[in-house]
Amino acid sequence: MPLVTVPLFTVTFLAVVRHAGRDDLTAYAVMAPVLIALWQLSLLDSGEIIEADRWQGVLEVVIAAPANVSTVVLGRVFAVTAVAFLAFIEVWFVARALFGVTIEFHHPGLFLLTLAASGLAMSGTAVIMAALFVLARSARTFQNSLSYPFYVLGGVLVPVSFLPDWLEPLSSVVFLSWSADLLRDSLDPAPVSGAAVRLGMVLALGTGGFVIGRLLLRRILNRVRADGTVGYA
Amino acid sequence: MSALATTVNVMHHAFRAGLADYRAIFTWKSWLAGWMVRVIAQVAFFALIGERLGDDQKTFYLLVGNSILIAAVVGVFSLNMTTAERWAGTLPLLVASPSSPVIVFSARGSYLAVDGALSALAALFVAGPMFGMDLPWPRVLAVVPLTAVVALASYCFGTFLAGIVFRFRSINGLVVLTTHVSLMAACGVNVPLSYYPEALEWLSRVLPVTNGLLAIRGVFDGADVATILGNAALEGAVAVGWMTVALATFNQLASRGRRDGSLDYGA
Numbered sequence: 001m002p003l004v005t006v007p008l009f010t011v012t013f014l015a016v017v018r019h020a021g022r023d024d025l026t027a028y029a030v031m032a033p034v035l036i037a038l039w040q041l042s043l044l045d046s047g048e049i050i051e052a053d054r055w056q057g058v059l060e061v062v063i064a065a066p067a068n069v070s071t072v073v074l075g076r077v078f079a080v081t082a083v084a085f086l087a088f089i090e091v092w093f094v095a096r097a098l099f100g101v102t103i104e105f106h107h108p109g110l111f112l113l114t115l116a117a118s119g120l121a122m123s124g125t126a127v128i129m130a131a132l133f134v135l136a137r138s139a140r141t142f143q144n145s146l147s148y149p150f151y152v153l154g155g156v157l158v159p160v161s162f163l164p165d166w167l168e169p170l171s172s173v174v175f176l177s178w179s180a181d182l183l184r185d186s187l188d189p190a191p192v193s194g195a196a197v198r199l200g201m202v203l204a205l206g207t208g209g210f211v212i213g214r215l216l217l218r219r220i221l222n223r224v225r226a227d228g229t230v231g232y233a
Numbered sequence: 234m235s236a237l238a239t240t241v242n243v244m245h246h247a248f249r250a251g252l253a254d255y256r257a258i259f260t261w262k263s264w265l266a267g268w269m270v271r272v273i274a275q276v277a278f279f280a281l282i283g284e285r286l287g288d289d290q291k292t293f294y295l296l297v298g299n300s301i302l303i304a305a306v307v308g309v310f311s312l313n314m315t316t317a318e319r320w321a322g323t324l325p326l327l328v329a330s331p332s333s334p335v336i337v338f339s340a341r342g343s344y345l346a347v348d349g350a351l352s353a354l355a356a357l358f359v360a361g362p363m364f365g366m367d368l369p370w371p372r373v374l375a376v377v378p379l380t381a382v383v384a385l386a387s388y389c390f391g392t393f394l395a396g397i398v399f400r401f402r403s404i405n406g407l408v409v410l411t412t413h414v415s416l417m418a419a420c421g422v423n424v425p426l427s428y429y430p431e432a433l434e435w436l437s438r439v440l441p442v443t444n445g446l447l448a449i450r451g452v453f454d455g456a457d458v459a460t461i462l463g464n465a466a467l468e469g470a471v472a473v474g475w476m477t478v479a480l481a482t483f484n485q486l487a488s489r490g491r492r493d494g495s496l497d498y499g500a
Contacts, residue, residue, distance in 0.1 A: 004407060008414040012423055013282075016295070019424045020286045028285070145271035152274050158281040 002040035006087045009033035010094040013157065018099060026101055027187040030091050032157040035118075035180055036147075037087035039154075041080055042122040043129050043146060049073055050130045050217070060230050063221060070214040073130055078123040085115060104187065110195055111186035117199050118179040121206025125175065127213025134220050155180045175205035243332045244340035251341040254317075255348070272352050276300050276360040279423065284364075293366050293453070298422035300357035301449055304380050305420075305442045306413050307349030308387030311342030312394040316405050334399075335483035339392050339476070346388035350381045375452045379465055383445035386472035387416075390441045393475045396483035416442050441475070444468040 013029035050073065053059040062069060095101040105111050133143070151157070153167065154176025160168055171177045178201045185192045224230045259268065279299040283292025315338065318324040327334055354377060361368050394412065398405045417423065419433060420442040426434045437443045445468035451461040 002410065005410050005414040008411065008418045012414070012418045015418075015424045015428060016282055016291075017286070019428050020288065020291060022286055025285065145267040148271055148274035148278050152278050152281065157278065158285045162281055162284050 002037045006033045006090045007094045027184045031183045034087045035156045038084040041084040042126040070217045077126045081119045081123045106189045107186040114182040117202040121175040124206035124210030131216035178202045247337045247340035251344045272356045276356045304349040304353035304384035305387035308384045309391035311391035314338045314342045315395045315399040346384045349384035382468045386441035389472045389476040393479040396486045400486040
C-alpha cells in the first residue's frame, strides 16, 4: 500500500525544489520517496508480523517449529522490504514523465550496495517493532508516530546538518541518515568519500536493530508461553 | 419524542461514543508524546526543506501549509469509522437500527474535526516560533476559526469517503493512504496552485484545505478582510457541499451493502 503514495510524494518533493528553481536538489527529491516507502513498508507493515500471526492463530506453530523465530521474522520482513524497492521504479517513471527529469547514476555500484544494505538494515530494525507491538499495547498508539520524527532524524529529504546541533548525535544512530546521504552521494558526480565506512555503519546499525529485536522477541515469547497467551483463543 | 429531538439524541450519544473511542486510544501523555511529536515533526520535515532552499519565505510557506494540512489529515480520519464498526462486528446492527447510519457516523466522528483543528493550531504555534516565523498579534487570532473551518470541511469530506469505503471495503487502505498525500500534493500546501495545470487547480478548489489555506495565508500576508472572508466562505461551501453529498449517498451505499450481505467480514 505505501507504494501507492510514492508517485504523490515524488510530485510533491519535485514540485517544491523545482518551483524554487533548485534543480540541483533533484537527487534529494527523488530519493526521499524511496526511503519513505522502505520505512513505511518495513516498519509499519512488517512490524505487525508477530501480532498478525497471533490473531490468525498460527503463532503456536511458528514457535513450535525448529527454526529460530527471529530468523523467520527477519526473512519475512526482508521479503516485504524487497518489494519496497519497486518504489524506485515508480519515482524514476514519475520524475521522467511529469517533470522530464532523468535520474543519473554516477556511482551505480555504490547505489545498489547502499540500497541492499538499507534493505537489510531496515529489516533488522523492523524486528524491534514486531516485538514491541506485542510487548506493549501502548506501542501501537505510537505506531502512527514512527514516521515523520524518523524522516527528520534520518535526513530523508534534508541532510541532518540542517538539524539543531543537539539532534545530530541522535540522528547518527538512525541508519536512515547514513543511507540517505550515501544514496544522494551516489547520484552526485563528485567522488564519494568514506563509502566503505558509511556502508559499514548502515549494516552495523541494522545488525544492532536485529540483535535488540531478537532479545525482545525472546522475552516476549517466553512471556506468552508462560502465561498461556500465545494465541488469543 | 419528535424526529428532531430523536436525531439530536442519537447524535449526542454517538458523539459520546466517539469521545470514549478517543480516550481509549490516547491518554494526555500519549497524545503529547506520540501524536504531537509526530505532528510537529511532520511540519518541521517540510519547513526544513525551506531551510535547505535557503529561503525564509519558502520555509514559512511550507510551515503554514503543512500545519493546516494536519487539520485535514485528522478530519479525514473519520472515514475509518465504518471500518472500525465492521471490525467490531457492529456494522450490521447499526444499519439495521432505525437511525440513519450517516447521522451516527457523522456525529460519532465529529470529535476528529475538533482534534484536527487543535492539532493543526498546536503545530503552527509551536513550529512557527521554532523556525523564527512571525505570528502577528492579534491578527493571528483569525487563524483559529479559519483552521476550524478547514477541519470541518475535511471532516465532511471524510464522511463522504466513509460512505464509499462502506460500500467498497477492499479499497479502505487505499483511500486512507492516498487522501492524505493527495491533499498534500494538490491543495497548495507546498507550492502555489498556479504551479500545477489549470484543471488541477479547479479540482483542488472543490477539495477541503485549498480555499481555507488561502484565507489563512491571507491573514499572514496582510490581505484585505474581504479576500480572507471570501476564501473562508468558499471553504465553508466546500464543507456544506461534501456533507450534502455524504447525506445523499451514504444511506444508499449502506442499503446496497445490506442487500448483497457485504456489511461484515464474515460475509
